[in-house]
Amino acid sequence: MPALKDPSLLKDACLVDGAWVQAASGETIAVTNPADGSVVGHVPSLSGAEVEALIARAAVAQKGWAALPAKDRSARLRRWFELMLANVDDLGLIMTLEQGKPLAEAKGEILYAASFIEWFAEEAKRIYGDTIPAPKADQRITVLRQPIGVSAAITPWNFPAAMITRKAAPALAAGCAMIVRPADLTPLSALALGELAVRAGIPAGVLQIVTGPAREIGKVLTDSDTVRKLSFTGSTEVGRLLMAQCAPTIKKISLELGGNAPFIVFDDADLDAAVEGAMASKYRNAGQTCVCANRLYVQAGVYDAFAAKLAEKVRALKVGPGTEPGTTIGPMIEPKALDKVEAHIRDALDKGAELIQGGRRLGGLFFEPAILTGVTSDMLVAREETFGPLAPLFRFETEEEVIALANDTIFGLAAYFYTRDHGRMVRVSEGLEYGMVGHNTGLISNEVAPFGGVKQSGLGREGSKYGIEDYLELKYVCSAI
Ligand SMILES: NC(=O)C1=CN([C@@H]2O[C@H](COP(=O)(O)OP(=O)(O)OC[C@H]3O[C@@H](n4cnc5c(N)ncnc54)[C@H](OP(=O)(O)O)[C@@H]3O)[C@@H](O)[C@H]2O)C=CC1
Numbered sequence: 001m002p003a004l005k006d007p008s009l010l011k012d013a014c015l016v017d018g019a020w021v022q023a024a025s026g027e028t029i030a031v032t033n034p035a036d037g038s039v040v041g042h043v044p045s046l047s048g049a050e051v052e053a054l055i056a057r058a059a060v061a062q063k064g065w066a067a068l069p070a071k072d073r074s075a076r077l078r079r080w081f082e083l084m085l086a087n088v089d090d091l092g093l094i095m096t097l098e099q100g101k102p103l104a105e106a107k108g109e110i111l112y113a114a115s116f117i118e119w120f121a122e123e124a125k126r127i128y129g130d131t132i133p134a135p136k137a138d139q140r141i142t143v144l145r146q147p148i149g150v151s152a153a154i155t156p157w158n159f160p161a162a163m164i165t166r167k168a169a170p171a172l173a174a175g176c177a178m179i180v181r182p183a184d185l186t187p188l189s190a191l192a193l194g195e196l197a198v199r200a201g202i203p204a205g206v207l208q209i210v211t212g213p214a215r216e217i218g219k220v221l222t223d224s225d226t227v228r229k230l231s232f233t234g235s236t237e238v239g240r241l242l243m244a245q246c247a248p249t250i251k252k253i254s255l256e257l258g259g260n261a262p263f264i265v266f267d268d269a270d271l272d273a274a275v276e277g278a279m280a281s282k283y284r285n286a287g288q289t290c291v292c293a294n295r296l297y298v299q300a301g302v303y304d305a306f307a308a309k310l311a312e313k314v315r316a317l318k319v320g321p322g323t324e325p326g327t328t329i330g331p332m333i334e335p336k337a338l339d340k341v342e343a344h345i346r347d348a349l350d351k352g353a354e355l356i357q358g359g360r361r362l363g364g365l366f367f368e369p370a371i372l373t374g375v376t377s378d379m380l381v382a383r384e385e386t387f388g389p390l391a392p393l394f395r396f397e398t399e400e401e402v403i404a405l406a407n408d409t410i411f412g413l414a415a416y417f418y419t420r421d422h423g424r425m426v427r428v429s430e431g432l433e434y435g436m437v438g439h440n441t442g443l444i445s446n447e448v449a450p451f452g453g454v455k456q457s458g459l460g461r462e463g464s465k466y467g468i469e470d471y472l473e474l475k476y477v478c479s480a481i
């Protein structure tokens with residue numbers, strides 16, 4: 001395995017109440033490298049009972065954390081941000097080894113993940129309340145915004161650092177405690193972030209990171225009345241389940257779920273820019289991204305030219321281990337991910353589409369980036385999130401037609417369109433039923449804008465000035481004077 005500058009960042013224990021602990025059972029989970037199947041490390045498999053016990057610790061720690069001046073919380077978060085930057089090489093390598101993405105992408109994610117901590121370190125000092133003119137002369141009305149208390153996060157494997165900090169940073173900035181349960185496939189990035197949080201002075205019990213059986217731990221977190229907030233990123237199917245599990249305790253929830261992003265190219269688009277945007281949106285993280293283009297709609301007048309230009313760019317992609325210089329497409333995360341891409345290709349071909357580029361298994365978890373043309377709405381790829389390096393091209397004639405096609409899905413996370421016509425920009429950005437819209441760009445993710453979806457792509461927003469709201473409660477105080 002490539003060498004870490006600081007091997008102590010590769011953790012084999014869970015962060016519980018400020019200590020690094022093993023499971024009482026001694027059970028562990030192996031973490032493997034999707035590039036070659038080698039074992040990168042092992043993490044504990046905590047039981048539900050062990051997680052139950054640490055929830056109580058979180059409740060105690062949260063009170064002390066919330067009692068600190070906001071400036072103190074801010075300074076510790078800032079230190080955490082600085083430590084992430086100082087350790088970007090090791091954090092990126094750990095991510096590539098456990099998730100597979102190219103090292104440059106992994107380091108990019110570390111910087112993206114760190115930006116949420118930087119952002120909410122600042123927001124921590126600006127959690128303002130209100131005074132409201134009272135209806136009576138002998139009354140005074142104030143509104144406080146207070147931390148909701150103990151929060152929990154269940155996070156996916158595709159962005160093993162950013163999905164942690166996009167939840168933990170606003171939670172801690174608000175004065176909450178947070179318990180993070182990362183995906184079994186990619187826990188090492190989360191645990192390394194935990195180590196840096198300890199070094200930054202985040203007190204024991206404020207941030208806890210647990211690994212172990214998803215269903216069992218998830219049930220403990222959702223059933224707990226002490227856990228007042230759950231934030232989840234992952235499939236819509238699991239999001240529905242967790243939402244139902246949170247109902248009995250009336251928990252506040254944030255859900256960032258599946259997507260089915262349309263990527264629309266109009267006749268008047270800058271075609272080269274549209275191709276660049278499609279490459280960035282579609283093939284980032286080998287397409288294993290909830291906001292990546294899932295359906296590419298190209299207006300008839302430029303369809304053939306766009307397809308040819310895109311195919312030329314896709315042919316230039318280099319598939320290989322993320323640690324190899326020049327790799328631009330790493331391995332998929334697990335076998336079922338390749339099965340899904342293949343199933344979408346096979347279904348489309350059976351229904352009349354044409355495979356003009358790629359589409360082959362390359363051994364192990366490597367898959368050749370692919371392009372389909374002649375795709376129609378009756379194909380699986382139109383209705384399901386592929387979550388892989390497959391670009392299905394749909395042809396359309398009119399603006400009204402493509403907006404209707406784009407909106408014909410239960411999802412509503414991200415959408416993209418390319419036009420140089422101002423009126424069309426206004427009509428299309430307003431007509432698309434999505435939480436986030438990219439106009440003449442394929443990359444929309446950053447810490448300053450509200451990230452989230454509508455319809456069955458989720459609830460709530462992460463990042464931006466809005467992202468802290470989900471970790472706060474409003475309290476109205478009416479004083480008789
Ligand atoms: N919005 C997004 O960013 C993401 C969307 N997805 C979508 O979901 C599809 C499937 O991906 P997958 O990784 O299986 O996503 P899942 O939704 O299955 O997993 C996401 C997280 O939830 C955990 N989890 C799964 N089931 C439960 C449960 N019953 N209770 C508590 N936690 C649970 C997983 O744990 P563990 O993995 O350890 O089992 C993981 O940590 C993808 O193809 C994609 O369409 C997936 C990832 C991210």
Ligand SMILES: O=C(O)[C@H](O)CS(=O)(=O)O
Pocket residue numbers: 158159162233288289290291445
């Ligand atoms: O869940 C995801 O796929 C991420 O949110 C994508 S992004 O934030 O890196 O765009």
